[in-house]
Amino acid sequence: MDKLNDLKYEGYTNEIKHREQVDLIREVFYYQSRFDGKTIVFKIDYPIINEPHFGQLMKDLAMLRATGIEIVIVPGATEWINEVLKEYDIESEYKNGTRVSTEESIPFIRMAAFDVADRFMTALTANKANAVIGNFVRARGMGVINGFDYQHSGVVDKIHAEPLQQILDQGMIPIFPCIGWNAAGKPYNLSSDEIVLAVCQALKAEKLFFVTNSDGFFKNIFQLPEGLVMTSDDRVARLSLEEADEVLKMNVDNEDNDLHYLKLALKACRSGTERAHVVDGRIEGAIIKEIFSNLGVGTLIYGSEYESIRSMKSDDLPEVLRLMQPLMEAGILVNRTEEELTNTMNDYVVYEIDGVVHACGALHDYGEGQAEIAAIATNPTYAHLSMGKKILTYLVEKAKKNSFEKVFVLTTKTVDWFEQLGFKSVKLDSLPEKKKVLYNHERKSMIFSLDLKNIAALPKSR
Ligand SMILES: CC(C)(COP(=O)(O)OP(=O)(O)OC[C@H]1O[C@@H](n2cnc3c(N)ncnc32)[C@H](O)[C@@H]1OP(=O)(O)O)[C@@H](O)C(=O)NCCC(=O)NCCS
Structure with a gap:
């Protein structure tokens, strides 16, 4: 009798393997039809460019675009700007968390920002995707705050949503360097985090991805409230907005990069983006796994009903x-x-x-x-x-x-x-x-x- 039960159990586990594959294919179809014609915005940390599978990541984005999902890319450029300024011996000062872009540094900051955007465009072109780097952001200077002149450091004034949407409608992938211009054409250095939130709002994006070069939300790195949905490898699979607030509160003294993205994800979800994901971009296939399966590989922050x-x-x-x-x-x-x-x-x-x-x-x-x-x-x-x-x-x-x-x-x-x-x-x-x-x-x-x-x-x- 026990042997019969063992055999039945073995049959059951084989059946599970088969079902896992079928379930995955079904999930892909489900999400593909759900996101068809919808916009997904990707903020990609600069160091991901130097990862061995960066080309594959761009291939995945090109494939998503080809299947009808509208893609927007906002590359981070901080580390590359730092390197370029260092190379040219230009001092880079930070004031209250903002890089002060001086008259002397702004040409080099622009060069570095466009260079990063160009590397994304080149990789997408190699995968037969049409991409465009454009002046979609109107900016204004931060001006003088408490007696300190922020010079060429600016904030997002407006995203030119209409031309942007036309570009998306034509199947192209817009790329945003961290530069914006005022109405007179004066360039400002902007935070790509701020750009990404503004783009999500302007395009009413369905999803926002933070593709990071950090480990993600694992139990051993953060203080976590009880009752979160955890995977078997102790990753936080998803967070409601209330749970995300709780995680932030419990980790106020932790300066981990992922918490910074969690804050931004919360902001985006509270401004109308349905879902935001924080994924470790160093994992091969991370983006498609996160989009097309309920389980994913990162952490989902959801504002609307998910389960x-x-x-x-x-x-x-x-x-x-x-x-x-x-x-x-x-x-x-x-x-x-x-x-x-x-x-x-x-x-x-x-x-x-x-x-x-x-x-x-x-x-x-x-x-x-x-x-x-x-x-x-x-x-x-x-x-x-x-x-x-x-x-x-x-x-x-x-x-x-x-x-x-x-x-x-x-x-x-x-x-x-x-x-x-x-x-x-x-x-x-x-x-x-x-x-x-x-x-x-x-x-x-x-x-x-x-x-x-x-x-x-x-x-x-x-
Ligand atoms: C039992 C069952 C419902 C658990 O579902 P689940 O969503 O995986 O469970 P939860 O996530 O809530 O709990 C997981 C915990 O339960 C434990 N667990 C799961 N199945 C178990 C079992 N048969 N015996 C003892 N513990 C079990 C897991 O080891 C895990 O422990 P951990 O949290 O310390 O890692 C699921 O395994 C199942 O469908 N089993 C077959 C049907 C069944 O037995 N139904 C109950 C009779 S009505």
Whole structure:
């Protein structure tokens, strides 16, 4: 019997591998159609240019453009400007975090800024993408602040959205050097971070990417609040705006570059960009992985709804059955037919990410103040992301709202998980009569129960 179970389990793991590939292809199609004709703005740190796969990164951007996604590139140039100024022996002073661009330094700053933009254009041209470096930014000087003259350092006054949109409509990729001009044509050195936020707003960008040369949001680098969605390698997969605020608060004394980008991402999301991503640009394929899969490789900051738990609808049946099928075949879940699911539809909830169902669960009323939590299943590709726990918490809350005194589960393989979440082993006798008669003695499921009168919340899983 054990051997049979082992074989079933092996079949289940092979099936998972196949499904992972199919799921990925489906996700690519989903996101491709979702972003078709939409604008994605990329702020790319200068050091990424010197990474061995910079050419491949540009190839990926060219491919995205060719598939119908509008691409805008704002390269960072700080490090290259520093090198050029050093090379020409020109002193570069910073005042309150802003480079002071003097009469003497501005020609060299322009040269360096355009040189960086040109390197992006060259790499895109090599990949048959049409790119254009333009004067899309109207600037004004910072002027004199507290008696200090910032000379050629400026701020963004306006993005010329109309010509920019025309260029995008023609399939070209605009590149923004960190230079802007006032109405009379006087050049100013601008912060590329400021440009990127202004461009996102002016073009109503769907997404903003910070392609950085830093490690990203890992547990060992930052103080993190409890309950974040973490990947198995301890990366913060995504943050709501409130969670991002919390991370910033907890790390005020940390000067890590990623926190700077997190601040900018929050600003962008609060000004209307739906989602911002911080990704380590040194990872090969980082951008396409982050765009085309729910899991990504960086951290997503989202302002609009990204994931939700909601009641199951009849449209969800194929996806829910697909989640359950391998688990039923492996004997982990009790068999359920489509008809049975339809008849108990109101008991079911699903966990949806960007329109795709990734987990499910049910709460069945058995009378005597008790309800069964059943059919909890998560997509194995998305294991360890707390989806199972969130579904369980949702069902426990639902049971509390509906004045149940206890919830119970019957399980063969998930004992530790329920115990870790506060469920206690109980005897068959404690089940309500209606469930007792249905209990399958051959299956030998273990019974666990949670007393709802005595819990405030489920224990945190991390
Ligand atoms: C059990 C299940 C729902 C957990 O889903 P999940 O989204 O991966 O879980 P969470 O992210 O909330 O929790 C992950 C933790 O649970 C642990 N866990 C997962 N499955 C487990 C199991 N079968 N037994 C014990 N612990 C388990 C993980 O090791 C992980 O621990 P960590 O946080 O210390 O790394 C999922 O593995 C599943 O669908 N299993 C098959 C169906 C099933 O058994 N359903 C329950 C019967 S109704």
